[in-house]
Amino acid sequence: MALKKAKSAGAKPRRRRDPDGTRTAILQAAGTLLAKDGPQGLSVSQVAQLAGVNRGTAYQHFQTREQLVEATTGWVSEQLCQAAFGKTTGGKSSRKPSPEEQARLVDPRSGVIEHIVEFAMENPELARAWLFHVLASPQPAHDPFWKMYRQRFEEYVKTDSAQPGIDVEVHTVLMLVGTFLWPVWARAHARTAKERQQLALRFTEEIARLSLYGTMRPEKYPKLVARLSKRTQPKPVAAKSGRAK
Amino acid sequence: MALKKAKSAGAKPRRRRDPDGTRTAILQAAGTLLAKDGPQGLSVSQVAQLAGVNRGTAYQHFQTREQLVEATTGWVSEQLCQAAFGKTTGGKSSRKPSPEEQARLVDPRSGVIEHIVEFAMENPELARAWLFHVLASPQPAHDPFWKMYRQRFEEYVKTDSAQPGIDVEVHTVLMLVGTFLWPVWARAHARTAKERQQLALRFTEEIARLSLYGTMRPEKYPKLVARLSKRTQPKPVAAKSGRAK
């Protein structure tokens, strides 16, 4: 078709006029570079180049490098929220979920972790970028995705399907960061989609096993059992509320 | 002692001639800056300034910025190895450990995790630096500290104190990264040494609880139990399924 795209010479086919599109293109490029170099290593020049956008245009969408980084981390978190929970963070209210839907969202076996792992396995850049962000942030728990996950798990802990005495914060740290680092580790071993899926399955299976049975055989650690049961016995929920306000 | 240190005017009291000392001073400064900005954010200028050393001197010890970063990550890993396992990585052989010593080193309840958490809680810069390094590295599992931990845990898994069917890699990812990120999270909440110790205790207790009992009540997930027990071994699962009541 005879249209734009000056063929031979390095002529640049000027980008079609689409502010939102370019913005997200920039964010996406910034995301992948963020994953590679971390927040401190991000340069507007590289981002613009990768996004196929003039540097000046980038500066038109984000006044300063710092703002670009900020916007990018927020965007990454948003992507993760949508992929994991299927809704945006900026609560457009959205009708209250039905009870069974509630249970599905809350129960750790319902697929939230599976979703996250699979998504992270297919988008390791986002996972890595999120980890960088969380690691660099002075307040990791302020991240929207973090808060979302934590809240969901907190609700699960209240149900009678959960073991008593769970420490929500510790669990959140373990699961979130483990779930996102696993693809980083696995990346070195899996090339094909099949291998990746297998590794994702391996992770979720081990999480399931650990969640059900733990790592140690209780009968081998009577003293530890006694101490822990003393901690959680009297009134499980009260014990937790003491520290996880 | 009354010596050196020209007092008033900005006169620089030329550093005493001490190659090894300056080298480790540089490494230490690089470590704390690495924790703050990540590998890509590290600048030789800042390192030299923080270490109280001329930039040129730094370049004499490490030919290039990249080499400095590399040496620093190695140094951090070394520090962690010594803190956690009490010996250096560059195996000077060192006599074989006695059987009970072996058990102490291998058993997850013996204090390895406690050691690491406490150390990480008191040296969050090192923890953060290590996480940055692991996150940025294409082969996280090549880190000496990582390998050391993994090997120890692998030996534990072979003992009959361990649950059957443990996935060593998944466990290593979870524990290592969780243990080091916990201080980063906790840092935002704890100021005094007492608070820090309390948070460290809270983490190890939850790890212990999780290792013993897991997160979910098996009786609520019969299908999952069936699938997992089929995966591992037919026999031992029944024993622990009764523990939770």
Add this chain to the structure above:
DNA sequence: GCGGCATCAGACACCGATGTTGATCAGCCG
């Protein structure tokens, strides 16, 4: 068809970081 605006190209001053080089001075050894 026209005006507004998104996009691009290029240039500028400024800054900080990188490596390099030659001078300088501390500590050791004869």
Add this chain to the structure above:
DNA sequence: CGGCTGATCAACATCGGTGTCTGATGCCGC
């Protein structure tokens, strides 16, 4: 004590990134 080695330092040239500005160009809605 005097010289030598090399650890430490100050200064230089260079490069790349930032943030800003100007003018040109084309796309889209009115």
